[in-house]
């Protein structure tokens with residue numbers, strides 16, 4: 001296996017430069033003389049790192065001052081529960097959900113523990129191969145919020161459009177595409193993303209929320225599940241994942257200094273995805289792409305072979321060339337190539353060349 005050819009869906013490939021910096025820091029951070037794995041979370045150095053990480057995220061995503069940034073734990077799965085606990089519990093309102101794939105179908109199941117849930121759109125009939133038009137949704141203005149997933153990691157579906165501002169609070173799981181493209185944060189009330197796709201290693205989960213919305217959350221929750229407690233403690237209510245936040249900051253610095261910002265990253269990501277989809281389309285007699293063309297994800301390219309019996313051989317051929325992480329999600333099977341920020345354009349070109357070589 002080879003880091004530059006790691007097409008895993010998550011934890012995914014990180015930029016090679018960041019991996020090199022991490023190696024040094026595990027030994028010792030030059031200005032501290034100790035390993036990043038032994039840095040105290042109450043130290044002035046770490047407080048400054050947290051500020052840098054937040055500032056860098058704010059700069060990359062143009063996060064307005066009216067928004068709070070939190071670094072939490074528990075992965076995106078904990079957000080499936082924290083969101084309804086904080087914003088649905090005891091409100092007598094309904095949580096509206098779009099169910100467009102594997103991950104978005106998990107969220108309403110957790111919300112049901114806290115209140116009423118309305119699935120306003122489901123892609124089940126199309127075997128989760130398409131997405132709704134976000135601009136023509138019939139939203140209940142009195143609902144607690146609308147929840148959806150901007151990029152379905154398992155099925156390879158990505159919303160190309162943003163939602164129009166509405167009276168309904170909008171909550172989006174951007175776990176698999178945050179930092180991969182420009183996003184107008186002001187359209188959303190709460191965004192969350194775990195790190196292990198485009199942000200860094202697993203451990204930290206970033207929450208970006210309109211501060212006014214955060215303050216509207218219910219009270220009397222267990223401390224670790226209460227956004228307001230984490231906000232008041234500047235995300236150091238308990239021991240945060242020091243290492244993950246450190247690497248997230250390195251990734252942000254790489255995006256700012258080496259890539260030149262999110263617009264450049266987006267254009268590289270579009271080129272990578274277009275290259276791979278074009279190759280698969282050229283071999284449409286061999287492959288079926290899961291997503292309908294209008295909803296193809298730039299992050300996760302999900303496909304299978306017409307001859308399913310050939311898949312194992314095809315994956316073995318690619319593995320021999322150093323490609324890894326290409327097996328489809330266990331719920332869907334087939335093949336999935338994840339093109340996160342850490343994957344370079346030439347690695348996608350190599351993958352395409354190898355596909356051509358196979359046939």
Ligand SMILES: Cc1ncc(COP(=O)(O)O)c(C=O)c1O
Pocket residue numbers: 010074075076077078103149151152153154173174175176194
């Ligand atoms: C879009 C999306 N949401 C949620 C999750 C669950 O994340 P976690 O494993 O951090 O709980 C995943 C996992 O890959 C995901 O891709």
